[in-house]
Amino acid sequence: SGARVRRAQNKRLPQYLERGVDVKFSDVAGLGKIRLELEEIVKFFTHGEMYRRRGVKIPGGILLCGPPGVGKTLLAKAVAGEAGVNFFSISASQFVEIYVGVGASRVRALYQEARENAPSVVFIDELDAVGRERGLIKGSGGQERDATLNQLLVCLDGFEGRGEVITIASTNRPDILDPALVRPGRFDRKIYIPKPGLIGRIEILKVHARKKPMAEDVDYMAVASMTDGMVGAELANIIEVAAINMMRDSRTEITTDDLLQAAQMEERGMLDRKERSSETWKQVAINEAAMAVVAVNFPDLKNIEFVTIAPRAGRELGYVRVKMDSVKFNQGMLTRQSLLDHITVQLAPRAADELWFGSGQLSTIWAETADNARSAARTFVLGGLSEKYHGMSNFWVSDRINEIDSEAMQIVNSCYERAKEILEQNRTLMDALVNELVEKKSLTKQEFFHLVELHGSLKPMPPSI
């Protein structure tokens, strides 16, 4: 222990680079005139010199505005794909996630990578999660967001070779963005992407039908007519579900009926998604309670500020906010142990799912945190922090990718066992927390620690602040 987080962060493999992005404008349907605007952005890359010579200012940032699922991410990828440049992406809700102080350093790392691998597109999903007008949010959550937002502003301003790195951000709420973000030279260009109309829906269905065995006489108009109000993501899903219908009946072609049935299911799903069932509230509660129960056992993660299952800006589920010692974090004084603890916390939802619902059940609820755990474990090994590869931070990675993955797998497995053990010892606490969360939706620090004192089997010390 005593090894430093810094080293893990300084690894060579860019963390935010999406490899193999091969999207073209032809993959995005129903754009109409918007396409012209996006083609211009591609030209900033391909004809950058020409723009500069003629004194045309290349925008630093482009804001794609519109509801979820209309293809904003897809479009950003298509810009990178058409221009043939690297694509870096991050979701702004990740900036404001769990640890105080992490947001700003993630922004810095993101832009450093993008610059080192220029030309590149930096894509920031759900910008409003971090870019809300300052001062609107009270309390330490607000301060954290301010630090992150300030860092983002610095990075947006920081380019001399404009046109080498272009930032594209998506938001559904351009109206609540901090005015500083939309000032000239920053996100000074807004493109609105509305929900598709009838013709747009037909085009989108057809794009997704390209790779599927469609019956000759499919009536796209019929499907488009009954999917009023749906976005590209939902239409793409209809094609997938229809294909599954076909497979189930061992047929070889997708018919209009398959599509209509799938559309009906999608419609029902759309309504269900508006209201959470009590079962879903409970699942989310188990998810968040598990993270809190495991975290409270670890010295660097136990300062839990609140636990919530209410969906917040950009987060499907709830979240657990841990206040971290930002001095410790910034100076790289986090121990190797606390990184392992972090991985363990991220695996808690998966472990809780196994304990409470029995293993083998697929759940999308813990998919994201399990993913965090896997990538953190990889970072851990790449940073030379694992016992086996101790100190080997600079070895040439691509030769040993399998070794690294299997070592990361082992770390994940042992952290998973640890998470399970802690949860098993704290079943009473878990039950109490889940009940309270379902009832109240959010627990304050005091309420949380009160329950920990009453029911926690390890009785960890409450935070000193």
Ligand code: ADP
């Ligand atoms: P957003 O970023 O606006 O939330 P996404 O780009 O993530 O939406 O869309 C999710 C998926 O839905 C895409 O990967 C694509 O398969 C499909 N999709 C959305 N809009 C379109 C579109 N205009 N044309 C084709 N596919 C689309």
